[in-house]
Amino acid sequence: MSEHPKQLLLVGAGAIGQLIAHQWQCAKLPIVTLPRSPSPHADFFDYHFRDYQSARTELCRIPIINDSDFSSIQAVFIAVKAYDLESVFRRLDTLGVPHDRPIICAHNGLVDLTTSRPCYTWITTHGVTRSNRVTEHKGLGSDWIDARIQHHQQLTEQLHTAFPKLHFDADIKARQWQKFCLNCVINPLTAVNQCLNGELLKEQYHEQRRMLVSELVSLSQALGYRLNTADLLVLVEQVCEATAENQSSMLSDIKANRKTEIKALTGYALKKAAELGVNLPTHAALYHQFNQLYLR
Template sequence: MTKRLDNIVVVGQGAMGLLWYHHLSQDNISSSTSANVNINNNVTLLASKQDLLSPNELKTTRYQFTPYQQDHAKNHALIYSAQVDITSADIILLCLKSFHIASAIKKIAKDIPPHCIVILAHNGIGTFEAVAKLLPNTQVILAMLTTHGSLRNAPLTITHTGLGQTDIGLLSGELSNPQKEQLTSQLNLALPHVCFHQDIKKKQWLKLAINCVINPITAINNIDNGEVNDKKFSKQVNLVLTEIIELSQAENIGLTYTDLQAMVYKVALATEKNCSSMRSDILAGRSTEVDYINGYIHRLGKKNNIATPENTRLWQQVLNLKR
């Protein structure tokens, strides 16, 4: 039987980090088999400025979590990661902004055990190359994409705002089929539904295309997601997706315009009242992940000698918004 992945470190105390920390750290009962299975994971959270916390804060900090479609928040104990948690980790799940991923790995790289599964959960593409240089070639690194909604109302206070699906897949290293099934099963018990994909790169590109449209248009125009489906943005959406399709062909990723257009419309409609992450960052005066979204398309265009004027324009406009 495959060894259980009991020791889990979640890196990041934002909306997605706390969402996964909460669900992974709870006792989970599965009745999917003839006997109930009680899951007790050793789950800890590594915060970005944890070294600034006092010994008392490290022991007594709590977080507030409001479950999906419920009104009342509950307080839960927050267990911070110590070095021993990292050196014994079976899974390290990084729920951070894309531009923080490499620096977070760099801080703990020497303590990550060889058997540990490192999972990168962030918007956009472009962090893997930097992470791979910091870890051994044999380190198992996965990408995680999720459509769950989570809102950070205040520090250490989140609300689970929408149920979704999570896709995971290998970026480097090797996992046996039993290991893949074990990992997927454990994540599924915590926060369903989780699917393992042999070709996670295509899934990344699909999400990237959606983000390249919805995030910058909502941030620049200060609108909710649903307004992206307004006819006045049709030409712009067309240009963005056309550039992505051309680049995807150069990168041997099989995307079609009709599928992408339908997905953008569907996601904008399903999240019509939501404020995109990029718009939220702009409104809060935070840095955005645009360098790893439209900026990634810009850089890839230069690499392949393919013009990406609309993605480049949106990338530059968003960068100018935070000045």
């Protein structure tokens, strides 16, 4: 190993970021994190983590990088809300993180972001929640990453080590859009109804689920994505079942009085629909209901 090992820089140590860090550290790979607010007295970011179906809670520690020298950073993993992406990229520029370092982006919503940095989308369907200061991996899912990242050989080897079941997807944009559609159904519905993901499988939500999915398929087809209502409905139900005991990120944000990604999800879908002349009345009604409840 070299004197200065190539490290992964984690930006955004929330629920998904902590899951990524936990798996990375379990593989004995070097990782550091960049705190939202720099503190000269903090050397580690500590969190409590409970792995899937485990009764044991671990105290985990991620070293905090307070050095101005980012030459040891091999790649950056950004796990923040969609609305924070632009500010994170500005911060990387300000700090002098080398421009050629690959950036892995994991976020729920969609934003129109322009950057010359090499960026690779990460998609996950794992269910992770935070409560009582414990982050818990509550639902098994899958992970996908843009296959183009395989040009970075050492990083690809590390990804294989930390995530043995990681899928390298040559059509990550379609995968990202599919995940976006899932989130546009599950997140606002659970937030408005204050329920866990699995509760959306109840009969009382069946027709609304179907209408939300049908409208998203119309938008998808207008954008050139090949989706059909039956398949997307099955996917929504599979995710709700696999993460039945999970609280969606949007509902978690509501309960913690944090800003949500509603604009990067339903808001983005409505924006694209308006541009293309596609009607999304069920999504518009849900968006209005959400705003009436939470954006006072």
